[in-house]
Amino acid sequence: MDSFDRVFAALEKQSVDRPPVFPQIGDHAGIIHGLTYNIMYEDAAKAAEAHLKALDLYGYDIATIQVEPSWPVAEACGAQVAYPPDKNPWITNYLVEREEDVEKLEVPDFMATKSSRVMIEGTRILAEKADVPVAAFMTGPLTFGLQLMPYKAVIKRIVSNPEFIHQLVSKSVSVIKAYIKMMKEAGASILVICEHDNQMIAPKYVKEFSINYMSSILKVYKYNILHMCGKITPHLRVSADYLKKLKGLSTINIGPYINIAETQELFDHKLGIAGNIDHIRLLPSGTPQQIETAVHAAIRSSGGDPSFMIAPGCEITSDTPIENVKAFVHAVETY
Numbered sequence: 001m002d003s004f005d006r007v008f009a010a011l012e013k014q015s016v017d018r019p020p021v022f023p024q025i026g027d028h029a030g031i032i033h034g035l036t037y038n039i040m041y042e043d044a045a046k047a048a049e050a051h052l053k054a055l056d057l058y059g060y061d062i063a064t065i066q067v068e069p070s071w072p073v074a075e076a077c078g079a080q081v082a083y084p085p086d087k088n089p090w091i092t093n094y095l096v097e098r099e100e101d102v103e104k105l106e107v108p109d110f111m112a113t114k115s116s117r118v119m120i121e122g123t124r125i126l127a128e129k130a131d132v133p134v135a136a137f138m139t140g141p142l143t144f145g146l147q148l149m150p151y152k153a154v155i156k157r158i159v160s161n162p163e164f165i166h167q168l169v170s171k172s173v174s175v176i177k178a179y180i181k182m183m184k185e186a187g188a189s190i191l192v193i194c195e196h197d198n199q200m201i202a203p204k205y206v207k208e209f210s211i212n213y214m215s216s217i218l219k220v221y222k223y224n225i226l227h228m229c230g231k232i233t234p235h236l237r238v239s240a241d242y243l244k245k246l247k248g249l250s251t252i253n254i255g256p257y258i259n260i261a262e263t264q265e266l267f268d269h270k271l272g273i274a275g276n277i278d279h280i281r282l283l284p285s286g287t288p289q290q291i292e293t294a295v296h297a298a299i300r301s302s303g304g305d306p307s308f309m310i311a312p313g314c315e316i317t318s319d320t321p322i323e324n325v326k327a328f329v330h331a332v333e334t335y
Contacts, residue, residue: 001016003020006018021310027066028054029051048121059329063132064123064136066137073139075113075116107175127188135189137194139193140214142198196314211242215248218249223250230255232255272307279314316328
């Protein structure tokens with residue numbers, strides 16, 4: 001099987017020759033090829049070339065122009081973002097500082113902002129040249145809201161003013177849908193919805209402020225992966241019945257704190273699982289042998305489920321050694 005056959009078969013819960021490798025490589029691709037962080041958001045051709053080189057070096061199954069897209073999309077909406085050469089970007093001024101500022105949030109022209117234009121143009125280049133499926137990454141309804149307004153302000157209002165949070169999240173969904181549609185037109189065939197900040201709220205709020213807003217987003221792509229990292233076992237237990245009923249959701253990406261087999265049972269094997277290799281300690285600091293052992297353990301834990309994908313808990317960091325990423329990718333072949 002080639003990567004297209006393997007990935008789409010897994011997403012359809014059909015037989016595969018081995019688990020697909022879904023590595024979530026973003027800035028790492030540029031750093032190992034001599035680019036600075038800022039170039040990955042300023043030059044689509046250079047960013048795409050770095051990813052094509054990384055794909056050739058490692059041989060994984062799903063490529064993307066960037067794993068963390070919230071900065072460019074927030075910037076397109078009117079937030080101010082710093083793009084230093086030596087570290088990841090960060091938001092310096094939020095679009096929504098006060099509740100009345102939510103009226104400023106409208107669907108922007110993504111091609112008018114350099115960073116979001118790079119995401120779209122870079123995806124187009126990858127779709128034309130990569131020999132694997134290309135994924136579009138975008139933060140989910142709640143997480144994108146947390147990129148538009150300071151975290152503490154949003155989390156306080158979940159309790160004190162939930163009507164405002166619904167307004168913020170609802171308007172966020174309009175932006176998300178417009179952006180992912182442009183990424184689809186550019187050639188992305190899989191959507192990865194990053195709701196990594198669900199871990200910051202109580203499990204009882206996940207359905208109201210995240211899951212209830214997913215349905216319209218899931219209609220844009222045929223294949224959708226929901227990324228939820230952190231210590232979210234309580235969140236999954238509360239949300240499992242709702243998540244497994246979401247039409248269009250194929251797979252849940254989990255991190256190292258979550259048990260693969262238990263999560264499969266939680267979802268009655270109706271959703272695929274991608275995970276759960278430790279990207280914080282093991283991949284950057286472990287040995288290739290330790291990484292291979294962890295990948296083999298994850299495959300065993302999956303029980304041979306054809307929808308299982310090997311994936312890190314979140315983005316592979318830029319300082320992860322090349323030999324460790326190679327071990328991570330190729331361990332599926334030595335199982």
